[in-house]
Amino acid sequence: MNLLKILTYNLEFGGRKQLESIHAVLTHINADVIGLTEADDHEVVKILAERLELHHAWGHGSGERHIALLSRYPIKSWQIYNQPPLTQAALEANLDTPDGPLTVYNVHFLPFLLLPFEIRRWQAVGKLLEIIGKRPSTPHLIIGDVNAIGPGDRVLQHKNPARMRRVMLLQLRLIFRLAIPRLLRAGYTDCFRHLHPHADGFTWWTINPTTRYDYIFADPQMLPRLKTCRVVDDHPAIRHASDHFPLLAEFKLQTSAQ
Secondary structure, rough: OOOEEEEEEEEEOOOOOOOOHEEEEEHOOOOOOEEEOOOOOOOHHHHHHHHHOOEEEEEOOOOOOOEEEEOOOOOEEEEEEOOOOOOOEEEEEEEOOOEEEEEEEEEOOOOOOOOHHOOOOOOOOHHHHHHHHHHOOEEEEEEEEEEEEEEOOOOOHHHOOOOHHHHHHHHOOOOOOOHHHHHHOOOOOOOOHHHOOOOOOOOOOOOOOEEEEEEEEOOOOOOEEEEEEEEOOOOOOHHHHHHOOEEEEEEEOOOOOO
16 A cells, blocks of 8 residues: 655754754654654755755744745645744645645644633634635645644643643643644544544653644545554654654555555
């Protein structure tokens, strides 16, 4: 079976110091499309694209956090969105795959689980849905570091760094879930949760996993093709390449071409 491998990966402040480890991880996974968040150093992205022999697009976020996408397939066009309410960034890339056009929306929303930030993420999702609604109804995916918590997911707050625990005391450790339910109501499927209804699937923090921040969402056209989705933790470089684990989903290619 021929598969389309989609990866989302947070590089932790650009990844320059961890470049060799990141390269080792990406070589091990060998994904066809890689959405990079915290891709703050364009030079790192260019080096990775050159070594992996992939096309790439890189764009500025609204602040210091930037975003990129690497693709085995030609990037026919791309656009960056980084204005309120769609911050920190969303990169829309239109790819020419063996199955035809595929659009990938690689997103990185504001961090912190406090209610005002969750409201901003909810607004960002609304703007993203508005943008998608104006596009042709071609197959598409939403991937990236959403920095939000899905329905029913748990967060091991007692294992988080002390500064995060102190911040969460401001709202009595309550976690508000607005952004991801808005995506789910719009018809998108959380690929990991769809295939693993009871697993934590934590993608942060690699030295002490506590939280699932990174997601791959499939639209109704891509969902029937979903075969696997997993947090990648099977390479020794992963623990020090970033503070996030990579998240990989595989979709069936309907054509035999590669």
